[in-house]
Amino acid sequence: MLVFTGAGISAESGIPTFRGQGGIWEKYEPESFGTLPGLGMVWLTQPQRLLEFIVEAMQTFLRAAPNPAHLAIGEAERKGSVRAIVTQNIDDLHERGGSRTLYKLHGDLYTLRCLRCDGRAKFDRSSVQAILNQLDQMRVGRLALLRKLWEILPRCPSCEGHTRPDVVFFGESLPETVLAAAQEEAAKCDALLIVGTSGVVYPAALIPQMAARSGALIVEVNNEETPYTQISNYSFLRKAGEIVPKLLGM
Numbered sequence: 001m002l003v004f005t006g007a008g009i010s011a012e013s014g015i016p017t018f019r020g021q022g023g024i025w026e027k028y029e030p031e032s033f034g035t036l037p038g039l040g041m042v043w044l045t046q047p048q049r050l051l052e053f054i055v056e057a058m059q060t061f062l063r064a065a066p067n068p069a070h071l072a073i074g075e076a077e078r079k080g081s082v083r084a085i086v087t088q089n090i091d092d093l094h095e096r097g098g099s100r101t102l103y104k105l106h107g108d109l110y111t112l113r114c115l116r117c118d119g120r121a122k123f124d125r126s127s128v129q130a131i132l133n134q135l136d137q138m139r140v141g142r143l144a145l146l147r148k149l150w151e152i153l154p155r156c157p158s159c160e161g162h163t164r165p166d167v168v169f170f171g172e173s174l175p176e177t178v179l180a181a182a183q184e185e186a187a188k189c190d191a192l193l194i195v196g197t198s199g200v201v202y203p204a205a206l207i208p209q210m211a212a213r214s215g216a217l218i219v220e221v222n223n224e225e226t227p228y229t230q231i232s233n234y235s236f237l238r239k240a241g242e243i244v245p246k247l248l249g250m
């Protein structure tokens with residue numbers, strides 16, 4: 001079985017989803033906060049709001065812990081019934097839930113990418129917390145904010161270059177090797193368990209179609225109908241934390 005997850009699997013861990021009631025994009029418009037040019041404009045025009053967005057996101061991710069759905073998927077992989085997980089999420093809850101074979105299509109908040117040599121470096125939770133402590137309660141203008149971010153974001157361990165979180169913003173390409181490997185898994189899986197995604201962001205949203213085309217059994221868990229509901233053999237309109245452990249025999 002291959003598992004394909006979106007923000008909904010982390011909702012019960014306290015990380016808001018992007019869309020729907022209380023979603024991140026309701027409070028922070030995606031064209032500004034989901035794209036690099038948009039973030040640049042927010043930095044220029046409303047630096048304090050950019051700081052609030054960064055602090056709120058870091059606090060939310062650091063507070064979150066794996067919920068029963070993440071743990072059941074990790075356990076099912078250990079037992080051999082789950083072969084791999086393809087996720088659109090940038091949090092660390094699948095890893096902390098025990099998952100090992102993980103394809104992160106939209107990158108990873110806990111990895112830094114060097115702007116000079118394109119190298120990757122781990123951005124562990126304690127480093128994120130240390131930066132959050134420095135940014136929280138700050139009241140800044142844009143130059144002070146830029147200087148502070150340049151100063152406190154860790155440098156590349158290989159070339160000392162400046163770094164950025166290794167996450168995919170709208171308009172950026174997905175990591176090619178990760179996407180290709182995920183598509184290969186989708187094309188050969190016997191069953192696909194889809195958990196907590198609205199299925200509206202491409203090319204990630206093509207994963208279930210690829211599995212369905214190759215004859216896999218499709219099971220969806222979501223608390224609302226989605227474009228995947230009509231291609232699913234079984235669709236459970238339930239919360240992930242409640243039904244995923246049962247489905248995986250935990």
Ligand code: APR
Nearest residue numbers: 006007008011017018019088196197198201222223239240
């Ligand atoms: N259990 C199951 N499903 C849930 C739960 C829950 N407890 N809570 C919410 N959901 C469902 C919602 O009904 C919705 O269909 O999870 C889905 C979350 O959808 P989105 O917020 O659109 O998140 P996602 O599908 O992961 O978005 C894909 O869009 O903004 C970009 O890069 C971002 O990776 C993200 C991508």
